[in-house]
Amino acid sequence: MKKLTKEDIMNVDPLKKDLGKSWIKVGMSTCGVAAGADEVYSTLIEESKKRNIEIDIRKCGCQGACSVEPLVEVNVEGLPKVLYGRVTKDVAITILERHVRNKKLLHDYIFEIN
Amino acid sequence: MQKKIIYLRDTDSAQQDRINDFYTLFSNELRDANLQEPVQLVKIADIGLYEKGITVKILPENIVYSGIKNTDVKRIVEETIKGNKIIKELLYEKKSKQMRAVLKNCGYIDPESLEDYIAAGGYKALIKVLLEMKPENVVEELKKSGLRGRGGAGYPTWMKWNFARGMNSPEKYVICNGDEGDPGAYMDRSVLEGDPHSVLEGMIIAGYTIGSSKGYFYIRAEYPLAVERVQKAIDQAVSAGLLGNNILGSNFNFELEIRLGAGAFVCGEETALIASIEGKRGTPHPRPPYPSVKGLWGKPTIINNVETLANIPKLIAGGGAKFASVGTEKSKGTKVFALTGKVKNSGLVEVPMGITLREIIFDIGGGILNNRAIKAVQTGGPSGGVIPQEFLDTPVDYENLSKLGSIMGSGGMIAIDETDCLVDLAKFYLKFCVDESCGKCAPCRLGGYQLLRILEKISEGNGELEDLNKLKKISYAMQKASLCGLGQSASNPVFSTIRYFEDEYKKHIVEKKCQAGKCKALIYFKIHPQKCKKCGLCMKNCPSSAILGSREAGYVIDPQKCIKCGVCFDVCKFKAVMKE
Ligand SMILES: Cc1cc2nc3c(=O)[nH]c(=O)nc-3n(C[C@H](O)[C@H](O)[C@H](O)COP(=O)(O)O)c2cc1C
Numbered sequence: 001m002k003k004l005t006k007e008d009i010m011n012v013d014p015l016k017k018d019l020g021k022s023w024i025k026v027g028m029s030t031c032g033v034a035a036g037a038d039e040v041y042s043t044l045i046e047e048s049k050k051r052n053i054e055i056d057i058r059k060c061g062c063q064g065a066c067s068v069e070p071l072v073e074v075n076v077e078g079l080p081k082v083l084y085g086r087v088t089k090d091v092a093i094t095i096l097e098r099h100v101r102n103k104k105l106l107h108d109y110i111f112e113i114n
Numbered sequence: 115m116q117k118k119i120i121y122l123r124d125t126d127s128a129q130q131d132r133i134n135d136f137y138t139l140f141s142n143e144l145r146d147a148n149l150q151e152p153v154q155l156v157k158i159a160d161i162g163l164y165e166k167g168i169t170v171k172i173l174p175e176n177i178v179y180s181g182i183k184n185t186d187v188k189r190i191v192e193e194t195i196k197g198n199k200i201i202k203e204l205l206y207e208k209k210s211k212q213m214r215a216v217l218k219n220c221g222y223i224d225p226e227s228l229e230d231y232i233a234a235g236g237y238k239a240l241i242k243v244l245l246e247m248k249p250e251n252v253v254e255e256l257k258k259s260g261l262r263g264r265g266g267a268g269y270p271t272w273m274k275w276n277f278a279r280g281m282n283s284p285e286k287y288v289i290c291n292g293d294e295g296d297p298g299a300y301m302d303r304s305v306l307e308g309d310p311h312s313v314l315e316g317m318i319i320a321g322y323t324i325g326s327s328k329g330y331f332y333i334r335a336e337y338p339l340a341v342e343r344v345q346k347a348i349d350q351a352v353s354a355g356l357l358g359n360n361i362l363g364s365n366f367n368f369e370l371e372i373r374l375g376a377g378a379f380v381c382g383e384e385t386a387l388i389a390s391i392e393g394k395r396g397t398p399h400p401r402p403p404y405p406s407v408k409g410l411w412g413k414p415t416i417i418n419n420v421e422t423l424a425n426i427p428k429l430i431a432g433g434g435a436k437f438a439s440v441g442t443e444k445s446k447g448t449k450v451f452a453l454t455g456k457v458k459n460s461g462l463v464e465v466p467m468g469i470t471l472r473e474i475i476f477d478i479g480g481g482i483l484n485n486r487a488i489k490a491v492q493t494g495g496p497s498g499g500v501i502p503q504e505f506l507d508t509p510v511d512y513e514n515l516s517k518l519g520s521i522m523g524s525g526g527m528i529a530i531d532e533t534d535c536l537v538d539l540a541k542f543y544l545k546f547c548v549d550e551s552c553g554k555c556a557p558c559r560l561g562g563y564q565l566l567r568i569l570e571k572i573s574e575g576n577g578e579l580e581d582l583n584k585l586k587k588i589s590y591a592m593q594k595a596s597l598c599g600l601g602q603s604a605s606n607p608v609f610s611t612i613r614y615f616e617d618e619y620k621k622h623i624v625e626k627k628c629q630a631g632k633c634k635a636l637i638y639f640k641i642h643p644q645k646c647k648k649c650g651l652c653m654k655n656c657p658s659s660a661i662l663g664s665r666e667a668g669y670v671i672d673p674q675k676c677i678k679c680g681v682c683f684d685v686c687k688f689k690a691v692m693k694e
Pocket residue numbers: 262263264265266267268269271291292293294295296379380381382383384385417418419420422423524598599600
């Protein structure tokens with residue numbers, strides 16, 4: 001990697017962080033991993049490929065709602081940013097099909113934490 | 115245009131079906147208004163409000179209505195969804211009680227990406243420090259900010275840094291304390307795992323300020339993921355030129371290395387931690403000399419907690435005065451707590467100093483599980499104490515908590531309800547400290563053991579009233595004479611439970627009763643012959659074959675064989691098993 005300069009840091013585009021307009025983030029700290037986030041993450045990667053659903057899937061840290069891990073945050077154009085909790089493999093697939101592809105939110109898994 | 119969305123949630127507990135009725139009501143109204151297509155109606159799992167009745171949130175406008183009745187549904191659809199008008203009587207002005215500063219990036223950026231951290235504003239503070247500020251300016255900002263150590267004692271960070279800065283020595287060290295040994299606490303782990311670069315940046319700034327060129331991360335080996343991510347962050351920073359020689363073109367050099375803690379609570383104490391890094395046995399030394407004068411390898415050293423260091427970049431970027439605008443007179447900024455125990459939403463919360471315990475437990479935590487009554491809140495882990503429910507409206511800061519006989523500590527917060535026994539709780543923490551005592555000084559080694567024996571005696575029903583005085587006397591001696599904070603504070607849980615719950619101790623001693631049903635020697639299980647439906651479930655589940663009888667004759671518990679595990683109590687559907 002090339003050495004960073006002052007300009008590299010000061011002029012960075014804050015929007016770059018949310019690469020693309022559609023993304024899924026999986027909480028992958030110890031609390032998430034202990035609850036099965038690893039499996040959810042790999043399911044999302046594999047199934048999105050299999051189903052030809054194009055979306056940027058990334059890892060992130062702990063959002064704080066440890067009692068409802070694994071947490072998956074989804075941002076799809078035209079819909080609000082949504083945080084799903086207690087996500088299983090099956091729920092992950094439903095998120096891809098229902099939320100990402102058909103733009104319908106899932107019942108009973110959204111957590112609006114304060 | 116963004117589609118309209120209605121989130122629907124019953125914020126009262128235990129009314130399972132009501133939400134489906136409202137779902138149908140809303141669906142019907144939407145269908146009648148021909149709005150089924152453009153509006154999505156979604157039942158959600160948590161809306162961030164509790165005990166406020168049926169609540170809806172309308173997006174993208176973010177309108178929240180609570181306490182909704184059947185008759186309101188039609189109005190909401192007509193006036194708000196169709197007419198874009200707000201119905202004032204139903205409106206709930208929701209203010210988030212949390213304030214995310216330290217945790218701002220956690221769960222937001224990819225912790226393994228330096229690019230992400232920089233895009234979120236990272237390393238700007240470092241540039242400001244290296245290119246625009248002298249070390250004394252950094253200390254000045256810290257002083258203005260009022261930041262105090264988040265590792266337990268709450269020592270002003272600027273003073274620590276200023277001492278070390280003033281020392282004339284070619285070698286100095288910066289240490290990040292990531293040992294986090296308090297049972298139930300995991301704030302530091304989440305920061306290290308979720309935003310490692312923020313701690314790195316804090317350490318580099320610390321190095322520049324005190325004139326050090328070498329820092330150590332001391333992380334407990336039980337945190338493998340944290341270790342992995344911090345190592346990755348260090349490697350990235352090295353290859354990007356944020357660590358090493360002439361950082362960002364300045365003439366400042368700094369390098370970082372990880373050292374693993376070997377699983378001893380006492381190694382979180384700063385002098386023991388230093389001994390451990392030096393390769394010696396991790397036992398504490400008397401202070402003074404303080405580490406800022408004579409620390410690692412005998413050189414001036416500052417030790418700071420993970421959360422303290424993670425505060426530094428934002429503090430510098432925004433300025434000390436801005437940091438000080440949050441909090442109480444003597445406690446500034448925010449604090450991360452690991453909220454656990456009998457609370458509905460356990461997890462990590464970050465709140466401004468000065469928020470009340472009640473707000474944390476009820477507004478953020480969602481209240482107590484199964485709607486039982488709250489009895490107390492434990493803060494500060496094994497060095498802290500309990501705060502009974504009559505003080506729940508106390509604003510949380512260093513001074514208030516210590517006035518109440520507890521401490522802020524590193525951020526463990528445990529909600530205690532009526533099914534918890536305070537004698538048992540004191541015993542739990544004391545046992546932890548006895549196990550973790552390094553044995554170097556007698557007050558801690560012997561005193562802790564004696565305290566534990568007395569507590570065991572009380573919980574087994576063999577206590578005498580004189581024991582309460584003994585507990586207080588030994589506690590006092592340990593506080594005064596122990597070598598390090600472990601022994602000095604080990605008796606805090608005992609002291610504070612006696613202070614507020616002496617009655618509970620006396621019940622154990624005089625009446626031989628444990629109201630919460632936790633102290634096994636003081637409870638026994640009985641089957642109520644009238645309530646028993648002779649189903650035999652208790653007998654099937656009893657692990658020690660202590661339940662005798664048959665489906666015809668009914669069942670009894672053999673007290674000799676009963677191990678008081680409570681399984682029969684839990685499985686009985688007719689509440690025929692009684693705990694006394
Ligand atoms: C027994 C014992 C255990 C401690 N464990 C920790 C710990 O795990 N993490 C921590 O940051 N501080 C711990 N401390 C406090 C440290 O000694 C030290 O005060 C702290 O790291 C200073 O950092 P701060 O000024 O940023 O709070 C412990 C103290 C004692 C007496």
